Amino acid sequence: MSKPAMHNDERPAVERTLDAVRRDVAEIDRxxxxxxxxxxxxxxxxxxxxxxxxxxTDLPLRANLLARIDRQAADAGVxxxxxxxxxNAILDVSIPRQLELFANRHVEPTSERD
Ligand SMILES: O=C(O)C(=O)C[C@]1(C(=O)O)C=C[C@@H](O)C=C1
Structure with missing residues (x-):
C-alpha cells in the first residue's frame, strides 16, 4: 500500500478522523x-x-516459546x-489453567454411594 502524500508539517494529506482510527483499533482488539x-x-x-x-510447567518449553516469539516480534517490528x-502474561494464566485441567483429569470420580 502506498503512503499518503504529506504536507510540510508531516501530517497525512488525507487526515483520518480519530473515530476512524479508534474503529480500526477496536477491530484489532476483536x-x-x-x-x-x-x-x-x-x-x-x-x-x-x-x-x-x-x-x-517445563521451563525449556517456555524458553523455546519465548525464543520463537522474539523472532516473530523482530520480524513484525514489535x-x-x-x-x-x-x-509472560498469557503463560502466567494459561499454565495454572492447564494444571487445573490436568489435575481434574486425574481425579477419580467419587462413588454416589460414599
Ligand atoms: O506446547 C505445549 O505443550 C503446550 O502445552 C502449550 C503451552 C502454551 O500455552 O504455549 C503451554 C504451557 C507451556 O509451558 C508451553 C506451551
Whole structure:
C-alpha cells in the first residue's frame, strides 16, 4: 500500500478522523481476543497429551516459546519488551489453567454411594 502524500508539517494529506482510527483499533482488539480464545482452546487440548504436571510447567518449553516469539516480534517490528510482557502474561494464566485441567483429569470420580 502506498503512503499518503504529506504536507510540510508531516501530517497525512488525507487526515483520518480519530473515530476512524479508534474503529480500526477496536477491530484489532476483536482479532486479539478471538486469537486468545482459540489459543486457550488449543492449550486445553494440549493437556490431553501431558503425562505429568512437569510436562506443563517445563521451563525449556517456555524458553523455546519465548525464543520463537522474539523472532516473530523482530520480524513484525514489535519490541521484545512488549512481546515478552504479553506472552509472560498469557503463560502466567494459561499454565495454572492447564494444571487445573490436568489435575481434574486425574481425579477419580467419587462413588454416589460414599
Ligand atoms: O506446547 C505445549 O505443550 C503446550 O502445552 C502449550 C503451552 C502454551 O500455552 O504455549 C503451554 C504451557 C507451556 O509451558 C508451553 C506451551
Amino acid at each position: 482479532q486479539i481476543i478471538a486469537g486468545l480464545a482459540t489459543r486457550e482452546r488449543l492449550a486445553a487440548e494440549a493437556v490431553r497429551f501431558k503425562r505429568s504436571a512437569a510436562d506443563i 519490541s521484545r519488551a512488549l512481546a515478552h510482557a504479553v506472552y
